[in-house]
Amino acid sequence: MASQDQRRAETRARLIEAAADLFARKGFHAVSAESVAEAADRTTGALYNHFGGKEGLLLALLEVWKDQTAADLLAGFEEITELDDRLAALFDVLTRDDRDRGAAWLLLELELWLHGARDPGIGEPLARRYAGIRARLAEGLSDWAAIAGVPLRRSPEQTAVAVLGLLIGCAVQHRLDPPAVERQAVVTALRDLLGLPGH
Amino acid sequence: MASQDQRRAETRARLIEAAADLFARKGFHAVSAESVAEAADRTTGALYNHFGGKEGLLLALLEVWKDQTAADLLAGFEEITELDDRLAALFDVLTRDDRDRGAAWLLLELELWLHGARDPGIGEPLARRYAGIRARLAEGLSDWAAIAGVPLRRSPEQTAVAVLGLLIGCAVQHRLDPPAVERQAVVTALRDLLGLPGH
C-alpha cells in the first residue's frame, strides 16, 4: 500500500526535477509537456494526472523551490567566517556556471519572475518567496551587524533588499558578459552597502 | 519612387513597434507572428519579407533599442541638479508603471536578457548594448565625481556596474512587491555606492 504512494511521489518528484532542468535551459514556452514527461521517464498522462497541465507544473515547481533557494543562497554565508569571503560566496552562488543545479538557477529564477510579473497566480507566491529570502537575509545581516559592532545604514529589511538587488543585478550583467563584472568590485560594493570602509 | 521606400520603412517600423509592445506584455513565445502583424495592420507575409520570421524580428527590435535605452535611462539624470533627485529618477525610470513605453520596459528588457542568455546570436549584441549603457553611465558618474569633489570608490566602469546592478535588482523585486522596496532606501543605497555620507 505504501509502495503505491511511494511510486506516486517519485513520479511527481521526477517530473518536477525534469521540468526545472528543461524550463531553465530552454525556457517555459519552448518546452513541451511531452518532452518534460519523456525526460522524467513518464508520459503526458502522468503529468496531467499530477499537475493538470504545464502551468500547474510550473506552480508546483515554484512551491518546491520556495525554501530551497534561500537555503542554497545562505548556506555558504552562514558557515564562512571571513566577511569578504562570505560576500563573495553570495555572488558565486548566482554566477557559478557548472553542471549542477546552480548552473541554470539564475535563468530559471528570471524565467519564473517573468511569468510572475505577468500572472498574479505565479506572482503572488513568488513575491512571498522573495520576502522569505529577504527575511532570512535580513536576520543574518542583523546578527552580523550586532556582532561586528557596525550599525547598519538602513533597516535590516531594506539592507536585505539592497544586498539582494545588487547581487541579482550584477549576476544579470555577469551572465551576458562575465569579464565586465569584477568579482572584487561586487564585494566592495556589498561592503559599501553594509557601511564598511574600503579594504 | 521614394514613397515605395517610405511605405516599406513604415511597415518595418510598425512591425517593430507592435512587436516591442506585445513581446513585453505577453512574452516572446506567447505571441504569434500573426498577432504581431495584425497589431501592426499588416500580414505575416510582410513580416516574413522584412525579418524572415519571429526571431529576426526580435533581433531587429534589439538593434533599434540599442541606443535608445541608454538615452531613456540617462535623460533625466543629466538634467536634474539635486543628487538625490537624480538617483531617484534613475530608479523611477525602471519602476514606473504607466501606459507609455516605460511601462513594460523592464519586462521586455528581461525577456531579451533571457533569450540572450540562451542564444549567443541575441546575447552578443545584447552584451554590447549593456556595455554601451555602462559606458555612458560611467562617464556621467566620473564627471559628477570630479565636479562634486568626491572620489569614486571603484573605477567608473565598475561603479557603473554596481549602480546599474542595484537598480535592476531592486526594480525586479519592486515589480513583484512594490511596498517591499522603499524608494528612499534605494536612493541611500546608491549614495553608499558613490561614497557619500548618509543624509
Next chain:
DNA sequence: GTCTATATTTAGATAGAC
C-alpha cells in the same frame, strides 16, 4: 512589396485500456 490562402508541424489536452 504586400496580401490571401494554405501546407506542415507541433503544441496542449483527453479518453479509454490496463
Next chain:
DNA sequence: GTCTATCTAAATATAGAC
C-alpha cells in the same frame, strides 16, 4: 495511477495572386 493513442487547436512558414 500510468500509458497508448488520438483529437483539436494553433503556430510557423510558404506559394502564388495582385
